Amino acid sequence: MIIVSTDGSCLRNPGGAIGWAWIAHEGGRFDSGGAASGTNQVAELTALLRAIEAHPGDEPLLIESDSQYAIRCASEWLDGWKRKNWRTASGGPVKNLELIQAIDRAIAARPGPVRFRWVRGHVGNPFNERADQLAGLAAQDWAAGRGQVGDLLVDAAPGDAAPVAAAPDAEPAAAAARREAVGARSGVRGPGAGTTPEPAWELGTLFD
Known part of the structure; x- marks a missing residue:
């Protein structure tokens, strides 16, 4: 089972710079x-979407978020809205x-189940805290004019600039700098390396 924590940040809601992030537990x-x-x-939903897109395959995927809105959109309300x-x-x-439609398509396209x-946020969950840190740093980059087009969301809030797709082979310099900054404080390095501690809580049997 793949477990991923996500978070979103908005420096001034609505209309301020936003950031999103996900981090895999393993x-x-x-x-x-x-x-x-x-x-x-928008930031919270984008974090969920990016996490699903980044983890294709047959293995069950569990996404944790401290946003009840995002969780309920993806797991409770979506089917009713479709009907x-x-x-x-x-x-x-x-x-x-x-x-939300993009999240629906991403779930449907993934062979393995998504839950x-x-x-609860800010109670010492190391993965939630790290996702919060990454999302906040991303929002700060955009507020300071350091954001890159590759960071833009797949969906823009009403009145926002149109989204721009990321270049597939190039990581934005600001995103790379965030990785290094967070890695230096957390022990996590780069998008595919590093180690994180196992959580102290029980996962349960969500896929039974």
Whole structure:
């Protein structure tokens, strides 16, 4: 089973710079990005989407997030919205629809099952804390004008600039700098290296 923690950050909600991040519990792999303007909901949903996209294959994937909104969008509300032609129970439009539809497609395209688990934030969970740190650093990069086009989200909040796809073979300099900064403090190095401690809590049998 692959376990990944995700988080999003918005420096001024709505409309401020945002960041997203995910970190795998085994092996210390992680990634992060952001945009110059957005909402905390967009940041949290993008973190979930990027985590699913980064972990294809047959192995069960468990994504942990401290955002009840993001978890419930992906695991509780999505099917109902689809049945109602992407309308809410009150008949209104689903917010952040493009992102939620992208999450739906990513789950459907993955051979292995995807599950979601809410965790309380800022209570010493090392993976949640590290994802929070990475997302915050990404948002700070964008607020300071150091963001790169490769960091942009697949979906933009209303009024945001249009998204731009990342170059497949090049990591933005700001993202690389974030990796090194976080790695120096946490012992995690690079997108595919490093080690992280095992959590002290029990996972349970979410895939039974």
